[in-house]
Amino acid sequence: MGGGASGTPPQLSLKLDDQLCFALYAASRAVISRYRPVLDELGLTYPQYLVMLVLWEHGAVPVKEVGAALQLDYGTLTPLIKRLEVAGLVRRERRVDDERTVQVIPTEKGLRLHERAHxxxxxxxxxxxxxxxxxxxxxxxxxxxxxxxxxxxxxxx
Structure with a gap:
C-alpha cells in the first residue's frame, strides 16, 4: 500500500466517510444521474453517449477498439451498439481487408446528433x-x- 508524500501510510479507518471508494461511488452516481436529463434530450443513455463520443472523435472504429477505449467487455458493448444501430445512429460492417473485424460507423443521423451534443x-x-x-x-x-x-x-x- 502506498503512503503519503512523506512515505508514511495513510490513516486506515472503516468509517464510511473515510472511504475513497465510497466518495468515488457517490460522485459517479451523482454525475451520471445529472447526465440523464441532458442526454434524454439527445435520446441517449450515458453508456450510449460514451460510445458516440468515441465515434465522433475517431469515425469508423473496430468494436474491439471501442471496448478498449471505454474499458468495456464485448458482452456489455454489443447490446449498446445494437441499440444505437436500431436508433439509426450507427451501423456495423465487416472490414473489407479483414472480415474478422467489425467496425462501428456513425451514420449521418449519428453525425447530426454530434452537433446537438456540443x-x-x-x-x-x-x-x-x-x-x-x-x-x-x-x-x-x-x-x-x-x-x-x-x-x-x-x-x-
Whole structure:
C-alpha cells in the first residue's frame, strides 16, 4: 500500500466517510444521474453517449477498439451498439481487408446528433461547479488512480 508524500501510510479507518471508494461511488452516481436529463434530450443513455463520443472523435472504429477505449467487455458493448444501430445512429460492417473485424460507423443521423451534443460538456461543467483547473486536476488524479489500481490488479495485489 502506498503512503503519503512523506512515505508514511495513510490513516486506515472503516468509517464510511473515510472511504475513497465510497466518495468515488457517490460522485459517479451523482454525475451520471445529472447526465440523464441532458442526454434524454439527445435520446441517449450515458453508456450510449460514451460510445458516440468515441465515434465522433475517431469515425469508423473496430468494436474491439471501442471496448478498449471505454474499458468495456464485448458482452456489455454489443447490446449498446445494437441499440444505437436500431436508433439509426450507427451501423456495423465487416472490414473489407479483414472480415474478422467489425467496425462501428456513425451514420449521418449519428453525425447530426454530434452537433446537438456540443452543449453537454458545458452543461455538465456548470452542474459540477468546478473551474477548469479543478476539473483538469480531478481528471488527472482519477486517470492516475485508474492506472495504478489496474496495474496492481494484474499482480494480484
Amino acid at each position: 452543449a453537454v460538456p458545458a452543461v455538465m461543467a456548470g452542474a459540477m461547479g468546478l473551474n477548469e483547473d479543478e476539473l483538469a486536476q480531478i481528471r488527472s488524479l482519477l486517470r492516475r488512480l485508474t492506472e495504478n489500481v489496474s496495474r496492481d490488479a494484474g499482480r494480484g495485489a
